[in-house]
Amino acid sequence: MAAHRVAVSVEPADLGSYQQAARLMLLHGVVTESYPRSKALGLVLRWADELAKDFRDLFGYSLQASARHARLLRRLDSFDAGQAFLTVKSKRPFDRRRLAYLCLILACLHRSRIEINLADLVKLLTPYANAIEHLGFHATTPGHKDAVVDVMDWLVDRGALRISDGSTEDWARDHDRGDALFDIEHDTCAALFRPNKPLQHLVSAAGLLDTPAAGTGRDPRRRLAAQRARRMLIEYPVVYFSDTDAETAIALRQPTLAEDIARLTGLPVERRAEGITLVDTTGHFTDKRFPGRGGAINRTAGLLLAKIADLREDPNRSGSLQYLLPPDPGEEHADLLSRIDLALPQSGTLEALAHAPSLDTGYLADDSDAEVSEPPAQTGLPFVEHGALEQMISELYEEFGPSSFTSKWQADPSGLLAEGLALLADLSLVHAVPGGILVRPAAGRYRNITAVLPRAAHDGQFALDFSPEDTAR
Structure with missing residues (x-):
């Protein structure tokens, strides 16, 4: 039997515990005494040395652990629009204001002692926020106090702050009379922001x-390509061979990649002709569960996939579908990068130490480059026009009734359609293009989806099975 390359020193009886610790770190990035749950930190610290070695060898990641927290420092190969912090209560992505306030509040906490009240923290925040054009902070401006409360709740949830008196809700209702006192965990604050x-x-x-x-x-390029392939498999719902360069595509096809990732996470790797994916059989190793019971957006997205599958399989309608090449991933990433750079400040960069990424974007070719095959060819994907998608959502509303889509969405089918398509795009099941979407190959696995099918209600009508908390939104 060949020797394992991952979890080398872990006994077979302890492998499940090790894999649970690995999944915790990969999913959450930061684990503290209270986040994501009690006893999680103890589990991670038990395997900290083994995890640090495997994360470094497999992904080039660094695991930093102390008695009060563990932090996984990732290395990014690309940016994507799906990366987001979520508010604790509503689970909505942080907008630009909340992200800016988070950075400024962490800086203010760094200059504070062991505790601080919210009123004093806001006094420190205000001049820094007002010095940034289009940001600012004023307690009477709609949305500003809500953004601060969301940031403070996020920090409390991760154990960077601990409320010892009062509440953020009291301050939000009346900032002149209400207040909250926080104990500061400086080590955790420093771990949260570490570029x-x-x-x-x-x-x-x-x-x-x-x-x-x-x-x-x-040889170094091949090792880097193998690391890049493993990172893609861990970080993205599905990896298509046609979206990668030739060396990464070769690494993704290697059997050792699946063996290493499966042993690290305890999850199976599924490979198809078009790509590869890590299948979450636990239901807890993802930030976007799909399909899932409950959630108007989640379940509507599943119903849309069923409608799209019906369209593709209907002999009377499938012939009218167009097949288009997807946009070049490199060009899309360059466009995203340019939009991110638009927000960079015009001053403050230390020119003498400035890092010029253009110096690192390639390698010098040598004779061995001829051995690298061409990147996998792009194939046409089914194009579903926006008008057809609007017809699908209208049919769903007619079939189930507007009230089945919760009070938030019952009068906004277009908004629910947009949110459902955004979720499918984040999951790499569709690709948004002008005028509609391109259906990606992994969407085919949901053509017989059953998790979102309706159930009979007591009155004989069919209704969507939403969770109680979702209906209150």
Whole structure:
């Protein structure tokens, strides 16, 4: 039997515990005494040495652990629009204001002692926020106090702060009389914001990405491609061979990749002709559960996939479908990067230490490059026009009744359609393009989806089985 390359020193009886600790770190990034749950930190610390080695060897990640927290420092190969912090209560993505307030509040906490009340923290925050054009903070401006409360709840949830008196709700209702007192966990605050490079040294967000240095030889490039392939498999719902470069596609097809990831996580790797995915059989190793019971957006997205499958399988309608090539992933990423860079400040960069990402974007070719095959060819994907999608959502509302889609969405089918398609795009099941969507190959696995099918209600009508908490939204 070949020796394992992952969890080498872990006994078979302890492998399940090790894999649970690995999934915790990969999913949450930060584990503290209270986040994501009690006893999670103890489990991670038990396997900290083994995890640190495997994360470094497999992904190039760094695991930093102390008695009060564990932090996984990732290396990014690309940016994507699906990366987001979520509010604790509503589970909505942080907007730009909340992200800015989070950074400023962490900076203010760094300059504070062991405790601080919210009123004093806001006094520290206000001049910094007002010094930034289009940001600002004023307690009477709609949305500003709500953004601060969401940030404070996020920090409390992760154990960076602990409420010892009062509440953020009291302050939000009346900032002149209400207040909250927080104990500060400085080590956790420092762990939450730890970029790979000093931001003052960057002239572009591309400097945060992991790019091989110019002149990298064939063998180092292959090792880097293997690391990149493993990172993609862990970080994304599905990886399509046609979306990667040739060396990464070769690494994704290697049997050792599936063996290593399966042993690390305890989850099976599924490979198809078009790509590869890590299947979450636990139901807890993802930030976006799909399909799922409950949630108007989640279940509507599943019903849309069923409608799309019916369209593709209907002999009378499938012939009218167009098949279009998806946009080039490199061009899309370059466009996203340019939009991120638009928000960079015009001053404050230390020019003498500035990192120029253009110096790291490639390698010097050598004779061995001829052995690398061409990237996998792109194939046409079914194009579903926006008008057809609107017809699908209208049919769902007619079939189940507007009230089945909760009070939030019963009068807004277009909004629910947009949110459902955004979820499917985040899951790499569809790709949004002007005028509609392209249906990606992994959507085919849900053509017989049953988790979102209606059930009979007591009155004989069919209704969507939403969870109680969702109906209150």
